[in-house]
Amino acid sequence: MMPMPITDSMFLLLESREHPLHVAGLQLYDIPDGAGPDYVYDLHRKMLAAADIQPLFRRRPRRGLTSFGQWAWQSDDDLDLEYHVRLSALPRPGKIRQLLELVSRLHGSLLDRHRPLWEFHLIDGVEGNRYATYTKVHHALVDGASATRQLVRMLTTDPADLDCRPFWSVRPKTPSKPVNGTEFSLSAVTSGVSDALGIAPAVVRTGLQTLREQAMTMPFQAPKTVLNVNIGGARRFAAQSWPMDRIRDLGRKTGATVNDIALAMSAGALRRYLLELNALPAAPLVAMVPVSLRGARLSSDATGNSVGTILCSLATDIPDPAVRLDQIVTTMLTSKRTYAQLTPLQITALSALMAGGAALAPIPGMTQLTPPAFNLIISNVPGPTEEMYFDGAKLTGTYPVSFLLDGQALNITLTSHAGSLDFGVVGCRRSLPHLQHFLGHLDAALVELERAAG
Structure with a gap:
């Protein structure tokens, strides 16, 4: 073994x-x-x-x-x-x-x-x-x-x-x-535990101070929503693709990255979906976003550490799609620049802290008693950029199907594929009705962003 x-x-x-x-x-x-x-x-x-x-x-x-x-x-x-x-x-x-x-x-x-x-x-x-x-x-x-x-x-x-x-x-x-x-x-057996416990509290304190100075979104600032409930084992899955040319054209007009546009689409869809359920909170939803830090100004001893976790306010309280996108772009850019000032150890510790709140959810009563560390995870997994085949059959779509945790009834994961952006949306079957509507809301969010950008 x-x-x-x-x-x-x-x-x-x-x-x-x-x-x-x-x-x-x-x-x-x-x-x-x-x-x-x-x-x-x-x-x-x-x-x-x-x-x-x-x-x-x-x-x-x-x-x-x-x-x-x-x-x-x-x-x-x-x-x-x-x-x-x-x-x-x-x-x-x-x-x-x-x-x-x-x-x-x-x-x-x-x-x-x-x-x-x-x-x-x-x-x-x-x-x-x-x-x-x-x-x-x-x-x-x-x-x-x-x-x-x-x-x-x-x-x-x-x-x-x-x-x-x-x-x-x-x-x-x-x-x-x-x-x-x-x-x-x-x-x-014990080496992994030692590594996990070896992150000094001083490292975390220093990183937290930096994050506060930069006014970054911190854990447990997210509002409680219908997304943040105890979940069952059954799932709903919805998937759809959008042409990458549309996303990139919108990015050129607004100065946003593909990931920023995907976050703004998700934010617009979440706003519409929660309004449909009469469950949109007054405070903005917060997404946990895994991001690549490759190319960021890390110290020379980074040794390949190129992934961080960002908590991004999705500005779902703002009706104007252009203002919502601008806030998302600013949040993501500020967070990446802040992480570039930290050591790899601080990035690792703080990313674990950002995501670690979800680990409390399995404790009985925690989902009801505490605010969510964040409302959902939105992640972007790079896929193949060329047309691909298997045994002569052309790959026309690839859709991620992620997992859910207690207190996290919705997950949005997307991947790029040969000129398209493929979204996979997973929800708790018991908690979230009409998940198929979410695909229409994603499309409507992209259309309103395009109209706002002219």
């Missing part, structure tokens, strides 16, 4: 039936011209033949005496590929809404911890001579960005290349660390 880093094992410790903690993605493909009616069935058989599984996707979680009671990874040398790789079909012609309903059901079920923590669903019968894939992998195994990289590795830019291999069979450039064997020391 191989010891599991404490940051990864936390996703297993916090998971429950109401809170599945896997990341997932929905992809849409055009079936190649001239392909027969059995194309997807044959593709499924071809994928099952790719039984040379890389070590990462053989890992299953175990804990016992040999791991001192801590979670560890063990290699499954008898993996049942037919269990993990599944063929489904929609009743033809399968509407996109039916596809999203299927993904909603699949996304609400837990992964089997007695097996490697991933599933791949091949879905036939999508209208427009298309098929879809839905992949879910536990967050203890990969994060959203790593999952996207796994997808890209199995694709090609050549539509004539019919020798593509599925992600579990594609060998990474850097081999995964083997997990078979019995090496497991007590020092390895």
